[in-house]
Amino acid sequence: METAVRFDAVSRIFGDVRAVDSVTLDVHEGEFFAMLGPSGSGKTTCLRLIAGFERPTSGDVNIFGQNSTNIPPYRRPVNTVFQDYALFPHLNVQDNVAYGLKISGVGKAERHRAADEILEMVALGGHSKRKPSELSGGQRQRVALARALVNKPRVLLLDEPLGALDLKLREQMQSELKALQRQLGVTFVFVTHDQGEALSMADRVAVFNDGKIQQLDAPQVLYYKPQTAFVADFVGSSNVLPPDMVARLTGRSVQASLRPEAISLSDTGLEGVVAEHSFLGANTRLKVDVSRTQISVLLPKGAQIPNDGDHVNLSWDAADLHVMAGDNE
Amino acid sequence: MHSKAPLGLKVAAGAGLLFLHLPILLIFVYAFTTEDKSYQWPPPGLTLKWFAVTWNRSDVWEALTLSLKVASISTVIAMVLGTLCAAAVARSSFFGRETVSLLVILPIALPGIITGISLRSAFNLADIPFSFWTIVLGHATFCIVVVYNNAVARFRRTSGSLVEASLDLGATYFQTFRFIILPNIATALLAGGMLAFALSFDEVIVTTFTAGQQQTLPIWMLEELVRPRQRPVTNVVAMVVVLVTFLPILGAYYLTRGTDTVAGQSK
Numbered sequence: 001m002e003t004a005v006r007f008d009a010v011s012r013i014f015g016d017v018r019a020v021d022s023v024t025l026d027v028h029e030g031e032f033f034a035m036l037g038p039s040g041s042g043k044t045t046c047l048r049l050i051a052g053f054e055r056p057t058s059g060d061v062n063i064f065g066q067n068s069t070n071i072p073p074y075r076r077p078v079n080t081v082f083q084d085y086a087l088f089p090h091l092n093v094q095d096n097v098a099y100g101l102k103i104s105g106v107g108k109a110e111r112h113r114a115a116d117e118i119l120e121m122v123a124l125g126g127h128s129k130r131k132p133s134e135l136s137g138g139q140r141q142r143v144a145l146a147r148a149l150v151n152k153p154r155v156l157l158l159d160e161p162l163g164a165l166d167l168k169l170r171e172q173m174q175s176e177l178k179a180l181q182r183q184l185g186v187t188f189v190f191v192t193h194d195q196g197e198a199l200s201m202a203d204r205v206a207v208f209n210d211g212k213i214q215q216l217d218a219p220q221v222l223y224y225k226p227q228t229a230f231v232a233d234f235v236g237s238s239n240v241l242p243p244d245m246v247a248r249l250t251g252r253s254v255q256a257s258l259r260p261e262a263i264s265l266s267d268t269g270l271e272g273v274v275a276e277h278s279f280l281g282a283n284t285r286l287k288v289d290v291s292r293t294q295i296s297v298l299l300p301k302g303a304q305i306p307n308d309g310d311h312v313n314l315s316w317d318a319a320d321l322h323v324m325a326g327d328n329e
Numbered sequence: 330m331h332s333k334a335p336l337g338l339k340v341a342a343g344a345g346l347l348f349l350h351l352p353i354l355l356i357f358v359y360a361f362t363t364e365d366k367s368y369q370w371p372p373p374g375l376t377l378k379w380f381a382v383t384w385n386r387s388d389v390w391e392a393l394t395l396s397l398k399v400a401s402i403s404t405v406i407a408m409v410l411g412t413l414c415a416a417a418v419a420r421s422s423f424f425g426r427e428t429v430s431l432l433v434i435l436p437i438a439l440p441g442i443i444t445g446i447s448l449r450s451a452f453n454l455a456d457i458p459f460s461f462w463t464i465v466l467g468h469a470t471f472c473i474v475v476v477y478n479n480a481v482a483r484f485r486r487t488s489g490s491l492v493e494a495s496l497d498l499g500a501t502y503f504q505t506f507r508f509i510i511l512p513n514i515a516t517a518l519l520a521g522g523m524l525a526f527a528l529s530f531d532e533v534i535v536t537t538f539t540a541g542q543q544q545t546l547p548i549w550m551l552e553e554l555v556r557p558r559q560r561p562v563t564n565v566v567a568m569v570v571v572l573v574t575f576l577p578i579l580g581a582y583y584l585t586r587g588t589d590t591v592a593g594q595s596k
Contacts, residue, residue, distance in 0.1 A: 053493055073496040086494035090512045099508075100498035151498065 002029040002064065004155050004187040005050055010059035011211075012045050019045045021211035022059070027155070029064075032181050032188045034198040037208030038234070043191045046208070047157050050189060051080050064154060074103075078155040079148035083163060085140045087132035093119065093143050094128035100151040118146045121180075138169045145180075155187045162197065174201055195235050199223065207231050224259070225322055232257035232324065239263075239295045246323070255324045260285070260298040262320035265306070269315030270295075274306050288312060353571070360564035368560070379561040386559075389566060392549035399461070399545060400529040403468035404476075407525045408518060410469075411476030419484035430481075437474040444470060445538030452539070459541030467539035468532060472525035479521030479585070483514045520584040523577035531574050546570060 005027040012020040020042045027033045035043035048054040049061050052073035061068050063076060079100070087096050094115045095102075101111035112128075119125055122142040132140055141161060148156055158177075162170045178201050181188045192198050198205045199219040206216040207230070215227045226232035229240040238257040247253040249270070261283070272290035284305050286297040297314065299305065306312055334342075360379060362372035383389055417423075418430050436444055448467050457463060491513070495505040533547045544552065546566065553563045 051493075051497055053496075072501075073493070074499045074501055078497075080494070080497045082490050082494055084488060084490055086488060086490035088491060088494070088509060099495070099500075103499045103504060103508075147498070 003027070003062075004029045004031075004064060005189065006060075006062040007046070007049075008060045008062065010046075010049060010056045010061055012042075012049060012054055013057045018211045020049065020056075023211070023213055025206055025213060025216060027187060027189060028204075029154075029187055030185050031203040032178070032190065032201060034190045034192060034202035034205045035208060036192055036195055036198040036205050036235070038193055041208040042211035043193075043206075043208045044159060045211075047080075047159055047189060047191050050076075050155065051078060051157055052076050077153060078157055079151050079153035080157040080159065081141075081144045081148050081161045083159045083161070085132075085144040087140055087143055087147070089132055091132075092128065093124070093130050093132065093135070096132065096143055097147045097150050099147065104151075114150055115146070118150045119143075122146045137164055138173070141165065141173065145177075149180075149184070149186070153186065155189060158188060158190045160191055160193070162192075162194075170197075177201065199235070205235075207235060209234070226257050227324055229255055229257075229324065237296070239293075240324075241295075241321075242293060245291065245293060246321075250321070250323075252323065257322045257324060258295070258316060258320060260296045261300075262316045263295070263297045263314050264316065265297070265299070265304070265312050266315040267313060269313040271311065271313055274308050274310050274312055276308055277305060286312075288314060290314070356564050356567050360561055360568055362561055365560045379559070379565050382559055383562045383565040386562060388544075388549065389562065392544045392546045393566075393569070395461070395543055396530055396546040399464050399468055400526045402465050403472045403529045404522050404526045406465070406469045407472035407476045408522050411473045411521065412480050412514070412518060414473070415477050415480035415484050419481050420489065433477050434474055436470040441471075441532075441534035442538075445535045448535070449538040459539065461543060463539045463541070464536055464543065464545065467535040468529040471532075471535070472529055475524045475528060476518065476521035479517045479524070480514060483517035487513050516584045520581035523581040523584075527574040527577045531570055 003026050005025075007023050007025045010020055010023050011018060023042070023046060035046055037043045045054060049056055050063070052068065052071060056069060063071075063078065068076060088099065091099065094112055097115035097119060098106075098111040101114060102108075106114070116125070116128055119128060122145055124139060124142050124146065127135070127139065127143075132143065135143065141164075144161070161177075162173050165173060174197060177188075177190075190198070190202065199222070202219060204216065204218055205222055207214045207222065209230050215222060215231045217225075222231060223236045226235060226238060232238040232240050236257075236259060238259050241249075241256045241258055243253040243255055246256045250256075270290055272288040272295065275287040275289050275294060277284055277286045280298075282301055284299045284303070286299060286306070288295045288297055295314065358372065359368055361375045361377065362368070363374035363376045364372060365379075414429070414433055418426055418433075445467065448463075448470070452459065452463055487510075491509055492505055495509045496502070500508065531547050532545075533551065536545050536548055540548065547570070550563055550566060550570075553560075557563070
């Protein structure tokens with residue numbers, strides 16, 4: 001498998017802010033790669049480094065084996081779907097989509113045919129002559145996607161493309177994007193702050209915080225075996241047990257993560273007091289105070305729900321307690 | 330909100346408009362009078378002969394050509410510099426940006442007489458002889474402001490990611506300017522240019538200070554008021570000035586109207 005994008009100790013510094021701090025990563029050709037993190041974590045800057053809108057302060061960005069540090073955006077084999085779509089307001093949908101082809105010298109009839117074909121693929125056939133201002137948010141999103149894909153990029157960059165859509169449309173677009181990526185085989189690099197989106201769509205996820213990659217793994221690994229407290233909390237809303245508690249349980253003084261749904265109530269085990277409970281439909285979430293730590297427990301439907309203030313005992317499979325090798329501060 | 334205005338208000342508004350526009354109408358009427366010594370009212374008769382007389386007066390033609398040339402060249406200079414300046418101020422942040430923005434607008438906020446005097450002494454100090462080009466420079470100072478103001482407003486309303494999107498789709502910076510930026514700011518530029526042209530065409534004060542022996546049309550008219558010969562010729566020229574300045578302003582109004590939506594903004 002060829003490497004589509006490689007970051008080699010890339011940093012991007014704005015003033016005294018290290019937006020991207022010595023990031024090294026590989027994106028494989030044909031994979032759906034997600035960059036996940038809270039706002040300001042450096043994920044969007046990484047995307048802009050691939051697109052060529054930013055230059056690294058230090059380190060190298062390679063695209064298909066070519067050092068791209070000094071290659072301008074218009075000569076890179078990548079295309080971007082922008083967060084605000086950035087559709088050209090003075091052009092109709094067809095001319096928006098055909099813009100890249102026009103620039104590369106494709107004739108009018110040919111590029112209009114290609115534009116209509118790809119618009120058909122994103123279910124926007126018959127909208128060619130409309131102006132972007134006459135479309136709904138979801139339709140604009142599809143036009144932006146078509147405009148990028150029509151150029152047959154080797155890497156498609158997506159900057160929070162679903163952020164502006166409502167929940168139902170977002171879920172629909174998630175599965176459509178995933179299907180489209182499978183069908184075309186194009187490498188997707190997808191930036192999002194929504195961990196559900198990243199986990200459900202991506203083959204691999206890079207979790208960003210403070211300009212650094214916290215962990216780069218498949219969704220299942222991130223979820224069940226987080227390496228740092230940040231990943232445990234941000235990706236899976238997992239419980240992070242402090243070293244002193246883990247020391248009492250296992251004898252090793254390290255941080256450990258414990259998934260809320262892995263915990264059950266029993267007669268023996270860790271003692272705690274129920275602080276609050278909330279009904280979530282299929283589950284009920286308990287917050288249980290155990291010494292100075294609050295542990296979140298997800299009880300399945302049908303389980304006995306204790307009252308707030310009740311003393312409970314928490315137990316779990318020893319295998320579910322995941323000791324974190326990462327930061328132990 | 331629409332509501333019926335009381336009669337008194339309507340009358341007052343009508344009277345105000347009459348007061349503003351009746352004198353202009355009078356100027357037009359006197360362009361057709363047969364009596365040119367004392368501007369008698371009502372005109373004893375109407376004639377078109379003053380149009381022919383004006384047509385044959387070489388001083389009118391010289392003044393008109395000079396004014397048109399000055400206005401055109403100042404407008405072109407203002408459109409280039411004003412657009413570049415607007416692009417810099419609207420698109421990037423740099424040290425002293427707000428100051429630059431203020432300094433660009435200053436010439437139109439300053440009384441024309443100050444601009445005129447300061448330019449005159451500056452030209453004197455630098456030993457630049459007064460000529461066609463000193464008039465153009467004087468006019469360009471305030472023409473830039475009009476273009477800049479129009480362009481900066483449009484730049485601010487045009488989403489910055491449009492430029493990145495164009496680059497991303499393979500267009501060079503020049504292609505991006507040609508295919509994306511220009512179409513989006515064209516109407517604002519045209520409107521700014523028309524206003525600049527109209528401003529320059531009827532400018533008196535700065536011209537007085539920056540001209541040598543040349544007479545632009547407004548200066549020629551002032552001169553005619555003091556030493557009239559064939560008085561209605563001035564009225565005919567006044568009609569021309571009104572048309573030449575009014576039409577571009579009307580055009581600018583129609584071009585910028587209805588462009589309140591933000592270009593490239595997603596709703």
